[in-house]
Amino acid sequence: MRRNDPVTILGKGLIALFFSINFLSTPAAAQSAPTISQLVANQNRGTAPALTNERSVMKQQVRPTGEFRLARQVRVDIDWAAARTAARNFSAAKRNFSQPLDKLAVSQINMPILMPEKLPSGTLLMGKDYYYHGVTRHNGYGLSIHGTCILSEVRTPGDKKAGVQDMHIFQTEDGMAASFSLFGAAYSVMMVCDDPKNDKRCSSQAYMKQIVDGMIVSLGGGA
Secondary structure, three states: OOOOOOHHHHHHHHHHHHHHHHHHHHHHHOOOOOOOOHHHHHHHOOOOOOOHHHHHEEOOOOOOOOOOOOOEEOOOOHHHHHHHHHHHHHHOOOOOOOOOOOHHHOOOOOOOOEEEOOOOOOOOOEEOHHHEEEEEEEEEEEEEEEEEEEEEOOOOOOOOOOOOOEEEEEOOOOOEEEEEEEOOOEEEEEEEOOOOOOOHHHHHHHHHHHHOOOOEEEOOOOO
């Protein structure tokens, strides 16, 4: 059979097409993973979880009146399945921390940890069991990241109107801040600018959202 036989040419073409579909397309598929803001937007907004007396971490010291009901401090359940899925998706998309988080600090934190993917030198991480605090320094601003699974109960258990809130981004005196809930925990990210009056990033909600979406998930010591 001659090299330029039509059947031979067709066969080579099919092999090349198969190679393109099964190999060349794989890296592109691996580059996609939900961002933090997408995870927040897509999370379950169902019935708020019922909270029992056994889950209280702070007893009421003052008897509430008919006009004022004291908020109860409670430890909420973490959706570890969703946190593990998110962590796997970030890893599959090759989104990993630019340098490892402090292993000892991570082992002591019993909740999902959100931190910037690009971690500059001098990054600090501290926490214990149900909360953590991270501090990073970037060009022209610092970031303070706080997470906790101890929340105040300010609604009736089972109230469907008390669903999870979307991300809230707002201006502060020194920059921008974002607050949101994810995996059952509450998170806040604060941007403190060196020159908040002249640095346009410090008044941009879009830039603040970009900062949050530049964060990824570590499972912490509770996983």
